[in-house]
Amino acid sequence: MTLSLEEVDHVALLARLGLAPDERERMREQLSSILEHISLLEEIDTEAIPPTAQVITLENVMRDDEVRPSLPVEDVLRNAPRSEDNMFKVNAVLEES
Numbered sequence: 001m002t003l004s005l006e007e008v009d010h011v012a013l014l015a016r017l018g019l020a021p022d023e024r025e026r027m028r029e030q031l032s033s034i035l036e037h038i039s040l041l042e043e044i045d046t047e048a049i050p051p052t053a054q055v056i057t058l059e060n061v062m063r064d065d066e067v068r069p070s071l072p073v074e075d076v077l078r079n080a081p082r083s084e085d086n087m088f089k090v091n092a093v094l095e096e097s
Contacts, residue, residue, distance in 0.1 A: 003031050009024070
């Protein structure tokens with residue numbers, strides 16, 4: 001599938017890309033090549049492959065919890081707009097009725 005320069009201009013407009021005149025032809029060739037590869041992939045029978053198949057196994061990477069020293073309260077609250085009794089002070093989110 002070969003794209004026209006007008007189609008390249010349209011894609012560039014949608015992507016908000018400004019293409020110089022010499023870039024238009026290069027993009028036309030590259031985008032056309034990508035579409036050809038995609039059309040080859042569309043010919044592969046994937047009926048037996050579940051939609052959630054993965055090439056590699058998925059596993060959670062966890063680390064052990066370690067107790068580490070935290071920042072001093074003064075440092076934590078230094079840039080807070082308001083604080084009181086070593087806590088952040090914020091406006092009420094829910095009002096009592």
